[in-house]
Amino acid sequence: MQTELERKWERCKPAHVLTVEDWSVSEIHSILDAAETLSHAPKQFSGRGLFAANLFFEPSTRTKISFEAAEKTLGLDVLPFEADTSSVKKGETLYDTVKTLESIGADVVVIRHSKERYFDELRDKINIPIINGGDGCGHHPTQSFLDLLTIKQEFGQFNGLNIVIAGDIFHSRVARSNLDVLERLGANVYVSGPKEWMSKELMSRYVTMDQAMEMADIMMLLRIQHERHAVKMVAGPGEYHKLYGLTAQREKKMKKHSIIMHPAPINRNVEIADELVECKRSRIFKQMKNGVFVRMAVLKHVLDQHKGGFFQ
Structure with a gap:
């Protein structure tokens, strides 16, 4: 007889994990429930005989390493891949690279790529699950899931929460993913930062940083993504921090229960004051810890779908 958690898995149907927009509210809650369960007993499954490949064509610390930690905790063998020493340097296409790994025996691939919606050319041609580890300025679904898990652990639900996403909104795949899903879950989502970004x-959602301090239950800060800017910002780090950052003075005006989040990497004393990164309000490193559990849940889900309940 199926458990309730197993029945929830049955309702989670996406073959790939590409955007949060592909997932219904009930499917999202299923992933969060599974991640929470895994956080209490993360070594209960064995994926021996299955292979994962992580294709990162952009720099990454948290996403890449937490996927590796998730894969190894589930018992998967991780096939080594480094873009700089692969046949990509000889002109091999992304499709041919992924198809090669599928042919060699990879059971799941995680891909981060600078091209927005790179997965459109793969999703109907690749016969193993693809998990999007970030596509340009597009989407970052597992980051959204770990953010949601962190919020749910803190507040128990999403309905009615005031969430301010502040910083480089235009270039952020984290902002793009979270704006949609948080609103669908019932939160009130606002934005702050330089208006030119x-x-x-989004201007109907705009609040200043000083307004945000009085209303936000959650301050979700974003770094300036210099690598995606065609023109470098004129304001220096100190001026940006004063105008748009979470300063120590602003933090004192936040609600007693409010928390601070950030997907990292962090630019200290730019979007957030150095002394606030690990203050009592901060959940930044809790987000990172939750990233492993969420990615375990996502990997388990896609492999259960692909392999017919391998982990049951």
Whole structure:
């Protein structure tokens, strides 16, 4: 007889994990429930005989290493891949690279790529699950899931929470993923930061950083993504921090129960004051810890779908 958790898994149907927009609210809650369960007993499964490949064409610390930790905790063998020493340097296409790994025996691939929606050319041609580890300025689904898990652990639910996403909104795949999913879950989502980094559609959600301090239950800060800017910002780090950052003075005006989040890497004393990174409000390193459990849940889900309940 199936447990309730197993029945929830049955309702989670995406073959790949590419965007949070592909997932219904019930499917998202299923992933969060599974991640929470795994956080209490993370070594209960064995994936011996299965292979994972992590294809990172952009720099990464947290996402890449937490996927490796998740894979190894589940018992998967991780096939080594480094873009700088692969046949990509000889002109091999992304499709041919992924198809090669599938042919060699990879059972799941995690891909981070600078091209937005790189996965559109792969999703109907590759016969193993693809997990999006970030596509340009597009999407970062597992980051959204770990953010959601952190919020749910803190507040128990999402409905009615005031969440301010502050910083380089236009270039952030984290912001793009979270804006949609948080609103679908019932939160009130606002944005803050330089107005030139906002789309016209987002201006109706705009608040200043000083306004955000009085209303936010969650301050979700973003770094400046210099590598995606065609023109470098004019303001220096100190000026940006004063105008748009979470300063020590601003933090004192936050609600008693409010928390600080950040997907990292962190630019200390730019988007957030150095002394706030590990203050009592901060959940930044808790997010990183939750990233392993969420990625275990996602890997387990796609491999259960692909292998017919391998982990049951």
